[in-house]
Amino acid sequence: MTAVPLHHYLVVGAVLFALGAIGFLARRNLIVMFLSAEMMLQGVAINLVAFARFRGNLQGQAFVLFTLTVAACEAAIALALILMLYRSRRSLDVSLWQDLREPGQEPTVDEEPLPPPPPEEPLPKLPPAGVEPPHPEETSRV
């Protein structure tokens, strides 16, 4: 009987943590950044549950319950904050808030222009309304 050893679970947890870290660093949408942070928490939760399993002790699982609680609180507050930030700048872009940076830092400027938006489809042409359609001449007068 071969079982999955402890360090395989730790590897999966580490991969999730690293991916979350990359997402938090690279993405600029506030919501995606926050989702990445939650993914890092998931990686840590896998580690804790795996340690609990391989120690025969439930303390790791109890710890994950607390991280779950804290993650729920964090989500509630962060979403409220994101809504407030969105209201004041009308965008979820985090680099609109770069005037909060430290005094010596250079601002980041987007050099590469966005590709032009796809051309809008032409509207369908309708015949002008109100024109009297041609109709045959009346042949009889009463």
Add this chain to the structure above:
Amino acid sequence: MPDVSQLVRLLLVEHLPITLAVVLGLTAVYLLLPRPRGYPPLWGAAAGGAALLAGWFVIRTGALTPETLLFSIFSALAVVSGTLLITQRNPARAALAFALVVLSTCGLFLLLAAPFLMAATVIVYAGAIVVTFLFVIMLAQQEGLSSADQRSREPLLASLAGFLLLGTVLYALARSYQSPHLNDRLREVQQFQTRIQGLSRETALPDERSKQVVAELEKFLRTFRKGDPQKNIPSARILGGESGGDELADAVYEAQDVLEKQQFNLENNRPVQWDEVEQALAEVRRVGDRVVNRLGTFQPRDQTPLSGLSGPPPNRELRRDAAGRPELPAENVAYLGRSLFTDFLIAVELAGTLLLVATVGAIAIAGRRAEGPP
């Protein structure tokens, strides 16, 4: 001055799967991160598939059992949807990918004997948090993709940082948990076992073949126990690490003892008792599996006062199942509740207070009226 050739050997020979997986994953994530003129997604997908394959070599287990199969499926699903999360341009799709990450994590929780956590995570994350996220996305992004989703901030530096961290962690894990030498040894023991099983069916008088097997086995066990300094093979005591070296060396010594008796039988032209040898080898494998499972653990000292309310404290001898893992109580919820209300009572109260404060805070923050233009 670090030795460059040693570093190259470490990266490209000893830990080649890790290096491959990290480099390919770095390429995949770098290619897939959103940017105005992106690379074709097919390149990134190909690199990602290759990285998954290399990752499978990192965490490959020998036999295909339901458990290893489920583990591979769930972990591959988690990693793939995690990559999708950070590379999707559409935040709503990213939220759905996050739900997939959470669900596959829950599968791993089930494999780790944590059914209550599985249910709680599905309800709290996939049920509440993801739905709230989707709600905020719908509320805030009605006009489609914003320019923030088309760009990434420093994609190369970010993926370098993340994968450097990952590579270091994987290397440290391989150093402390994997023992390729020990695994090779145990595999060889298994091969000897199958050969002996073939021989023991024909319990005739000793012939050339059994003499050869005994000689080979004797040589193998001697190298296993003592090691071979010339070929850089460590001894059993070193292979087993601090927690199991003595045990492993003792088991191998017993097997040598049994084999010596059979050599005596051979010399006196008596039939070899193969089943005894096989039993000794099976014992070596059992101890070896247990030692492999215990590699990299730091067991606290016996005198450390540890609570026994959340299961047996880790400095006591544990009951282990056939695969060498400690047994967990079957009533997960009952024992988790006992653990929460004994060991973690203050923490539970604090968590409740935290939830209350977070609710009040969220309402206070979000309830304020708009400050910008309406």
